[in-house]
Amino acid sequence: MLHELVARPSLRLRTLRWCNRAVLMASTLFIGEWGLYGAFRCPFVVPFVSCQNCPVITCPGQASRMFWGFWGVWLAVAVFFGRAFCGWLCPGNFVNRVLALNPFKFGPNPTGVKNYRWAKYLMLAAGLLAWFAMGQPRVNVPLRVGEFWPSVMLTWEHAFPMWQLRLVITVGVLALGLGVIMCWCRFACPFGAALELVRRFSLFRFYKTPECNDCDKCRKACNMRTRPDEENCVNCGDCVGSCPKDCIRFGVKPRGKA
Template identity: 60%
Template sequence: MNRIVLWGSLLFLGEWGMYGLFRCPFIVPFVSCRNCPIITCPGRVASFFWGFWGIWLVIAVFFGRAFCGWICPGGLANRVVSKFASFKLPEESRQMLPYGKYLMLIIALWAWFIVGQPRTNIPIRVGEFWASIGLTFDHASDLWLFRTSLVLVFLAAGIMISAAWCRFACPFGGVLELFKRFSLFRVYKTDACTHCDACRRACYMRTRPDETNCTNCGDCLNTCPHDCIHIGRKKA
């Protein structure tokens, strides 16, 4: 079911994701679509834009970071690429690197609210999609090129380090990570957990249920030899 929902979501959100990464003139994509001059971007449609963020908020309230594990096209891309990832990070790095999401979040908030969400490339308003991407790169500022290259580097790193972007750098994931502790439902483990890490080995985010970077995707539900992983309202 998780895979069906993810691939279905890709049909609706994939184009917007490509626009946000490769053609959005703003530093922080997906949040200033109502002021964007690129008329072919799906985010310019009010019902699409507000509907997306409304659904995003509802999911966050009820299921925490489940958007990352069930709907995000970037999460799907990372999940696919993670099949090739074999590099295992030291335990110290696995504990420290997830804080990178919050650093990226702080930078995004600074760019959005303090700097004023500047346009850092010349928006190519119309034209064939891939040709427009080439023109965007030709006319973008160094700051936009750095932003886009940074995302691409993290996505490429996912070939070696599973879901590197989602785990260590995504600012939207950082927002959801902060608020998921208040969500109503989640995948969680009970006190019967022996830390055998069967769940972590099955997880593309390389984490345990209800811990840092858990996206409630459910991949771990049938992996526990002690049947201590459940989904629902966690008892206090």
């Protein structure tokens, strides 16, 4: 059915975009609270990976079904659809899309912004170093249970500098999303960087056919400011219908395609 939507111009943008937004919002409502806990209250350097050993009993990640279900879906989507988890299921992507609705954001990429695409890999490397080499230290003590935001403020007062640095970077890069569209997702997300490494090996994707004339209209339509099957493509489908040559397809990419 998805291939048919890609092949029929009258259904492209409206149907795919509404489906994408609906699924993304539903996923945010389901796991968004866990995302907040991971960013603002997780006691470990790397959030979302040590939930079974976490003393924050109010965190949704304490539920085994939530924890293993999330990682099971994450891995399955990575194998079949590359970075589609980012574009369809990640609460962070939803937050960045909301931030991008403001009237002060840049239209095209600001000058030199492509030079910082390595930053997400640096974030991934830092996370792996903390997780494996440093033994995933707890840098958020003492822990307090109570209302969420008052607990965050108390945590900030007593946390170690490494935790405070992580929070400042997270909030700071998210704030940059008010000007540089999808800043966190494109340049800082370590989970997105991990998916980026396996994206090219996934089974299904949006891709360009050889008829592509590099007009870049698909890039202008894309919140991630990329083109189908290129770096940072999250298979969201926003580019569908933007191509004047009708050369965007979805499925298994034939060998030799552009």
